[in-house]
Amino acid sequence: MIAPKRNALQQLVYLLGLYRIYLKIYFRTLIEYRTDTWVALIGGLCAQASTLTFLTVIFQRIPRLAGWSYYELVFIFGLAATGRALNQAFLNVPYSLNGYIRSGMLDVFMIRPVGPLFQATGMSQEINGVGSALTGMVILIYAASHLELHWTFAKGIYVAVALISSMIIQLAVLLAIVVSAFWILEIRSIIYPVGWLYDFTRYPLQIFTPFIRGLLTYIIPFALGSFYPAAFLLRPHLYSWAGLVVPFVAILLFILTYNLWLFGLRRYSSASG
Amino acid sequence: MPIIEVDHVNKVFKTSVRREGRFGTFISLFSPVTRQVTAVEDISFTIEKGESVAYLGPNGAGKSTTIKMLTGILEPSGGNILVGGGKPHRNRIHNSYQIGVVFGQRSQLLFDLPVRDSYEMLRYMYGIPHAHYRKNLSEFAAVLEVEQLLDRPVRTLSLGQRMRCEILAALLHEPDILFLDEPTIGLDVIAKERIRSFIEQINREKQVTILLTTHDLDDIERLCSRLMIIDKGNLIYDGSLGYIREHFATERRIRMVMPDPAAATVTAARFEGNADFRVSVQEQMIEITYDHRQIDTSELLRTLLSTCNPRDLAMQDENIEALIRRIYQDGINAVHQQPPRTAGGIR
CATH class of the missing domain: 3.40.50.300 (P-loop containing nucleotide triphosphate hydrolases)
Structure with a gap:
């Protein structure tokens, strides 16, 4: 066969269609392992429930924290938790990539007519994340219903943009670590503590030391996908800059990391075996 | 035009080696130690x-x-x-x-x-x-x-x-x-x-x-x-x-079963002196191994049959698997005694 020609739009449609097939594959795999799936789902819900209990207890004792009211705190938490869960559900590839390299699956991906990163992403969904995302959204809606946010269509769109930005920022940071492991083998396991750092951004950044605040804003900018967009929605006048900076940083980080990935892939094919 | 062309291709792998010591990882970050392994060296074919x-x-x-x-x-x-x-x-x-x-x-x-x-x-x-x-x-x-x-x-x-x-x-x-x-x-x-x-x-x-x-x-x-x-x-x-x-599997083997293999040993002794000529006896079976380029097979057989009376006789050429194994072990030159003139050959 000869490679079909596609323009950018056709390519996008093609990739979305392929991702749909991957979701179907994942879903069918879940059905194959019904018990396993139930355990994972119930486990995910239990984890979320315990977090919720913990939160309720904490927040009921702290009606205000760094100037944020109870429902505002819950809103920030809900947005961040949803972003994390969506990332885990659909863009979990940094955690599985190393396994694909070790098992030789990366080689299989490389002989097919789609980018290996896309294929790896398509094969890396995590059902845990779906349950957590639902819980996250319930928290978010619960908080929003108690806040007078004057919802507009634009704000609704911005929530979607913020969640997508959050997913992409997490992907970019974690993927950059995994790709760096092409050069520095030992740093692979850093991915776990760095991933956990995200949990800090479920709370108002003001409660942390300047070091952690700076770290999560400038170095590992998880907060740009969680706390700041939530703050922008709650107090637009104070955080107006976040409106455009959030998606912009997400796009920029994605471009940077994608190029790092391409560079790493070249190294994989030129240096390692 | 050939569908695959490989022209003087090399492949060298660089593997990074971790430095010893407490700060080994950290130092390797800035001055990596690499070891080179040549996996493929100057290969050409179409x-x-x-x-x-x-x-x-x-x-x-x-x-x-x-x-x-x-x-x-x-x-x-x-x-x-x-x-x-x-x-x-x-x-x-x-x-x-x-x-x-x-x-x-x-x-x-x-x-x-x-x-x-x-x-x-x-x-x-x-x-x-x-x-x-x-x-x-x-x-x-x-x-x-x-x-x-x-x-x-x-x-x-x-x-x-x-x-x-x-x-x-x-x-x-x-x-x-x-x-x-x-x-x-x-x-x-x-x-x-x-x-x-x-x-x-x-x-x-x-x-x-x-x-x-x-x-x-x-x-x-x-x-x-x-x-x-x-x-x-x-x-x-x-x-x-x-x-x-044809060219490398030069070894031939004759196996005969007879009541008195000793007689055959005496006959076979006439051919000894050739480098690759070997005789081994195992109860009623005698096995003669030789290089078919040095000893004429028909002459050897004729001589053997005229003096011995085998109940059974089998001929084998060299096991190709063993031959390839020999090529791996000793290199192709050790196995190859006649330089090839026609198609195929040594690189």
Whole structure:
């Protein structure tokens, strides 16, 4: 066969269609392992429930924290938790990539007519994340219903943009670590503590030391996908800059990391075996 | 124009070595210590469309590295590779349409799902038109006898069944070249035979170019008119299996069973003095090994038969597997005494 020609739009449609097939594959795999799936789902819900209990207890004792009211705190938490869960559900590839390299699956991906990163992403969904995302959204809606946010269509769109930005920022940071492991083998396991750092951004950044605040804003900018967009929605006048900076940083980080990935892939094919 | 051109290709792997000591990792970050391993050294060959070539060599000789370079997974460190006129690693997507790859040791099928689901995924991925897909699937499934397997989860298949399904997966997009990395490894005789006859058929009927690596000489006898042997990264032989048999397998063996082998030993003693002449006796059996270029077989037989009275007599030429093993161990020059003049030869 000869490679079909596609323009950018056709390519996008093609990739979305392929991702749909991957979701179907994942879903069918879940059905194959019904018990396993139930355990994972119930486990995910239990984890979320315990977090919720913990939160309720904490927040009921702290009606205000760094100037944020109870429902505002819950809103920030809900947005961040949803972003994390969506990332885990659909863009979990940094955690599985190393396994694909070790098992030789990366080689299989490389002989097919789609980018290996896309294929790896398509094969890396995590059902845990779906349950957590639902819980996250319930928290978010619960908080929003108690806040007078004057919802507009634009704000609704911005929530979607913020969640997508959050997913992409997490992907970019974690993927950059995994790709760096092409050069520095030992740093692979850093991915776990760095991933956990995200949990800090479920709370108002003001409660942390300047070091952690700076770290999560400038170095590992998880907060740009969680706390700041939530703050922008709650107090637009104070955080107006976040409106455009959030998606912009997400796009920029994605471009940077994608190029790092391409560079790493070249190294994989030129240096390692 | 050849479909595969490999021109003075090298492949050097750099592996980074961790420094010793407490801050080893940290120091390595800034001044990495690397060790170089040459996997493939100055290899050149061309393969024409429709050829069927076996690539043979001991483990670690560079077979897989070569296949990975031809499929675009690895980039050559030096030299030039053209597959279908393009550089495989430069344009992987273009290359992926002209090649099909079967890795014996890893699967491209979805482990938990019915075989058909993997094929559907590949159909979408390659953008294979529905009509072509249906035609290819039914045709290949019939020949490979996998129609009954299509709705079974891959994990429930035997190794032989899975391998046939893998080959089908590699051919759905009608590639010009099929790479098979040890396709018959670990299979039983019947499973091997099925796979061989299918490969032979697509090579003959569809003119699919075949390059296979194997440890199994029966694969080569059956499938490949041409044999390349690689050892320690160097291509040491490129020619036919028949040529190896004819020119390198110079040893002959005569086995006779008789009541009194001692008599034959006396006769055989006349021929002693030749370098490779050996006689061994085991109860009623005598075994004579000699180089057929130094001793005329008919003369030897005539002499033996005129003095002894064997109940049974068998002749064998050298076991080709043992011969290849000798080539691996001692290098081709040790095995090769007559420089080749015709087709095929030593590099």
